[in-house]
Amino acid sequence: MKHEDLVQSSRHLMHEALGGLTVEPITHNLTILKAGVATEHLLKAYLCTIHPSLITDAKDLPTLLHAAGRPDLASKPLTMVKTIGIVEAYKRAHAILGKGRLTLDPQKFQEIADARNGVAHLAMSSAEGVERLLSLVIKVADALLTAMQEDAKRFWGLYAPVREKILEEGRKADLIIIAALKTKAGKTLVDRFGDRDNERRQEAIETASQYCGVRGTGAEKRTCPACSNQGWLGGDLTTAFDDEDQPKVILVTKAFKCSVCGFAVHGPMLQYFDNWIENLDYGPAATFEYGDGTTHLELYESLLAEEYAADWNEETRRRREEDRLLRVQLGVEDA
Structure with missing residues (x-):
């Protein structure tokens, strides 16, 4: 129950949440889920800086023993401890820090929990609400980082521009996604080609x-x-x-x-x-050529001819069917 581990986990999940933003709405579910869990871990990290017992289920003795620093007396390992949920964690942090430092009302914070749970349990989220949700998450995270005296620049890392874009007045969801895509692309560039500008790297890029x-x-x-x-x-x-x-x-x-x-x-x-x-x-079109030498005009005229032939054949079939039905009605042909 070390607060350092929880901060590191939150940072990793927050980066994945922001880095996973794409133009495809389906990815917004993962963004909401990871941002929600990242917020929960950061809340618990803050509570642990006061004492680990603040994140425990008070009715579970093994969990309390781990929090008290006596894992030798606990009947189950640390990985099986029971802790409070995200809503209760926020209520406790809010009660300690007060409205002046943690400005979101607990009822307002419920939106983050509801959005995360909607994805986790029902795979449901509102793509339109991703931008607003992330702005709430960032405000909570910034307040907690300040309270813990954590390095905000290190926490946000490469995704600091995305954070700023989300918090900008008059922001648009599309621009937030583009900022996230650019940040992710910058990381991909370094992963693929390194960060040393030399002739070999330039040849590989070319x-x-x-x-x-x-x-x-x-x-x-x-x-x-x-x-x-x-x-x-x-x-x-x-x-x-x-x-x-x-x-x-x-x-x-x-x-x-x-x-x-x-x-x-x-x-x-x-x-x-x-x-x-x-x-x-x-x-x-008459002079534009494809790789096989065919001009675009030839292709276009060919397609027109095929469409005309298809229309003509359809019209012919329709007329023949009408004639057949008429002969059936007149009794000169069996149905």
């Missing part, structure tokens, strides 16, 4: 940047906002018409991915980056 991980029929290089190397903005090639009603090829962008650091966004998230949601003009 090789990795050539790989396009974006699905679709077309892609173009764009500077990655996370690592400043070259990533890929891609989507599907399609046909549009200019003012003179002439067919041309355009690339409808759908996603960005950097093969160097792993930063990736798609869909509406592209709107937060300059010129990422656009239809890139590839010129006249």
Whole structure:
């Protein structure tokens, strides 16, 4: 029941919670769950700085013996001790620190517990509430770190910018996610290529940047906002018409991915980056060629012909069926 271990556990879980934020709503469940547990561990860490007995179940003697520093008398190991829950832990910390230092009312704090329990027991959470929940978690964590005189910079580490983004006035959930993705990408870059800038590292990065991980029929290089190397903005090639009603090829962008650091966004998230949601003009369809030498115009006309043939065949089948049903009604053909 060492408060240092609980602080370290809380830090690890908080980093996983913030680092796990992605554009996929399904990941918000894990963020809520881990942020909730991280908060609980930090609350118990604070109570342990006063005395470990403050986090114990008072009715469980073996737990009390461990808290009293007499594990030799306990009938079960430390891993099986019974401790209080997150709500009771907050009530005790709030009663000790007071409203001046732990500003959230216990009833307001209940939102954190309810959100965490909603995920843990029913896999239910509100994606819209992630931003608000994290802001509450951060306020509680900051107050507890101050009370314990813990190094806040060390606790938040690489995710300090994400913390700041969450607490910003007028914040948007999308921007919080982007900040988390950038932080995670920065860590991935160091894990993959190290942090020493030398010729060998640059060659490895250049090789990795050539790989396009974006699905679709077309892609173009764009500077990655996370690592400043070259990533890929891609989507599907399609046909549009200019003012003179002439067919041309355009690339409808759908996603960005950097093969160097792993930063990736798609869909509406592209709107937060300059010129990422656009239809890139590839010129006249008659002169645009694919790798096999086929022009886009030939492909487009071929598709039109196939669609026309399919429509014609469908119309023919419909008419033949109407004729057959009419003959059946007239009695000149069996049903």
